[in-house]
Amino acid sequence: xxxxxxxxSIGDLGSLQTLxxxxxxxxxxxxxxxxxxxxxxxxxxPLIDLSDxxxxxxxxxxxxxxxxxxxxxxxxxxKLLDDIESLSKTFFDMPSEKKLEAASSDKGVSGYGxxxxxxxxxxxxxxxxxxxxxxxxxxHFLSLWPHDFTKYxxxxxxxxxxxxxLASRLLCCILGSLGVTxxxxxxxxxxxxxxxxxxxxxxxLNHYPVCPEPERAIGLAAHTDSTILTILHQSNMGGLQxxxxxxxxxxxxxxxxxxxxxxxxxxxxxxxxxxxSVIHRARVNHNRSRIxxxxxxxxxxxxxxxxxxxxxxxxxxPSLYRPITWNEYLRIKYQVFDKALDAIRVVNPTN
Ligand SMILES: C=C1C[C@]23C[C@H]1CC[C@H]2[C@@]12CCC[C@@](C)(C(=O)O1)[C@H]2[C@@H]3C(=O)O
Ligand SMILES: O=C(O)CCC(=O)C(=O)O
Ligand SMILES: [Fe+2]
Numbered sequence: 001x002x003x004x005x006x007x008x009s010i011g012d013l014g015s016l017q018t019l020x021x022x023x024x025x026x027x028x029x030x031x032x033x034x035x036x037x038x039x040x041x042x043x044x045x046p047l048i049d050l051s052d053x054x055x056x057x058x059x060x061x062x063x064x065x066x067x068x069x070x071x072x073x074x075x076x077x078x079k080l081l082d083d084i085e086s087l088s089k090t091f092f093d094m095p096s097e098k099k100l101e102a103a104s105s106d107k108g109v110s111g112y113g114x115x116x117x118x119x120x121x122x123x124x125x126x127x128x129x130x131x132x133x134x135x136x137x138x139x140h141f142l143s144l145w146p147h148d149f150t151k152y153x154x155x156x157x158x159x160x161x162x163x164x165x166l167a168s169r170l171l172c173c174i175l176g177s178l179g180v181t182x183x184x185x186x187x188x189x190x191x192x193x194x195x196x197x198x199x200x201x202x203x204x205l206n207h208y209p210v211c212p213e214p215e216r217a218i219g220l221a222a223h224t225d226s227t228i229l230t231i232l233h234q235s236n237m238g239g240l241q242x243x244x245x246x247x248x249x250x251x252x253x254x255x256x257x258x259x260x261x262x263x264x265x266x267x268x269x270x271x272x273x274x275x276x277s278v279i280h281r282a283r284v285n286h287n288r289s290r291i292x293x294x295x296x297x298x299x300x301x302x303x304x305x306x307x308x309x310x311x312x313x314x315x316x317x318p319s320l321y322r323p324i325t326w327n328e329y330l331r332i333k334y335q336v337f338d339k340a341l342d343a344i345r346v347v348n349p350t351n
Contacts, residue, residue, distance in 0.1 A: 006016030010114060010128045011096030014209030014289060022215050023124045043250045045242060047258060049073050049249035050169075057185025059170070060177025063263055068242045070258040071170075076162050078257060081233050083155045084205075088291050091144070092255055102130065102140040109202070110131040111140055120337045126208060126217040126284045132156060133202040159203065163231055163295040167201075170229060170261060171299075173289040175309075178274060184311045185270070190216050200298030200326040207291055209241060211284040219282035219290075224332045226326075226340070227296045234260060237290040243279040251283075265341055266298060266329065269321045277341075279290075298326040322346055 008020050014029060046062045047070045048055065062069035092100070104111030110133045113347070118125055129136075137156070142149050172182055208219040234240055238254040240260060252260055268277040299306065307323035321344050324332075333340040 019213040224277040225264035
């Protein structure tokens, strides 16, 4: 019979002295490579200076080999990074009941709660988070911080604006490494001309409280992001790991001022599999809590279809994935999770 102590609110994880059964992950067995404490190796993802004259080649290589890299000289001010980090801290430091008042509703994506992928796992993840996906976060902010409402919304808006610019710039450079430009993408062209300026994006504020048994727990289980690319600001505490077929789990050591970029599933589709999405996860820590802020970018335009770029596919094809909008992809992802790319693969590609 489940004991009453098993009913744990994610808002209070940091105060627990022992790891509840529902948060204890299996370490051995067939799926051990995906288990939290499987071997890690002494490798590291590249650190790329965006002002380097060879930036296109460097980004291209990093994407093909790793699917993830860190960037320096990215143009985002340290003040803005500090501001959004302290906004996050202010939120997560609130009492559990207060945080739950900002819980995301059944329909809405914005708000407080477990990571969306948690529905695919039997065990619980050692983290809590706040998702900002549409304007409804403003209602939560208004009731959480009536006095600082304008200031906090301002930080989010500035962050979104700056990250959007950086994400577009990275997309251009990475496409450049494949010999194409944004103008080769049908949707980018449509977006420019239709006046639909609202791109698809979400910000996720993640908090990983201190954990009594980090070896047996996981902060965020292995996944790929359903994005073109994700820009992650991790505080000076590490925890992010990326998976590479050849070597296993690789820890991304924080570099002061640098941001982490990971390639998501939509880039995988756009590049016809040439720039694959990267599996990653977050470990937790015994001594210090950790905050990370993910900017999940789905491209510049809303309801347009994303498809393999014809110049990449080439005249003789084959195009491996069918055209799909971000909303449609998210729907499939949250039905079949890690089989989502397979689910939209063309069965008998001709060209
Ligand atoms: C716009 C998005 C992208 C989502 C779903 C939706 C809102 C929240 C995003 C995240 C944020 C945390 C990791 C992830 C894997 C999750 O669980 O929720 C992301 C997911 C995805 O990339 O699929
Ligand atoms: O916290 C991290 O390091 C990873 C977060 C992440 O993967 C996500 O928000 O999608
Ligand atoms: Fe992620």
